[in-house]
Amino acid sequence: MEAAVVDAGSKFLKAGPAIPDxxxxxxxxTHMKRMPEDGLLDDGSLSEDIIVDPVVRGYIRDWDAMEDLLHHVLYSGLGWEMGNEGQILFTDPLSTPKALANH
Known part of the structure; x- marks a missing residue:
């Protein structure tokens, strides 16, 4: 499978095949609604939507939500297949301190 580039911003996630230009x-x-823990929806839960922002100011704050978002993007959006995944290149925010960027 081909490699993918993922740019996870605070408002939007951009992704695509790693093809130059x-x-x-x-x-x-990037924001999404969290489902109830039991997965069941009733009339009361529809009015109590919980909005989750996995990325805040360019940094991942909710890894569970980010994993769900990436699964959707890579497998549904980019057509990856289970067991035949490619590599991922994640972009860093421009303001990333050098100490964090080198890890």
Whole structure:
């Protein structure tokens, strides 16, 4: 499977195949609704939507939500197949301190 580039911003996640000079093929909002723990929806839970922002100011703050978002992007959006995954290149925010960027 081909490699993918993922740019996870605070408002949008951009992703696409790692092909030089090609624009991302996907751009979706990073905020999402969290489902109830039991997975069941009733009339009361529809009015109590919990909005989750996995990325805040360019940094991942909710890894569980980010994993769900990446699974959707890579497997549904970019067509990866289980057991035949490619490599991922994640971008860093411009303001990343050198001490963090080198890890």
């Amino acid at each position: 090609q624009a991302p093929s996907m751009m979706i909002p």
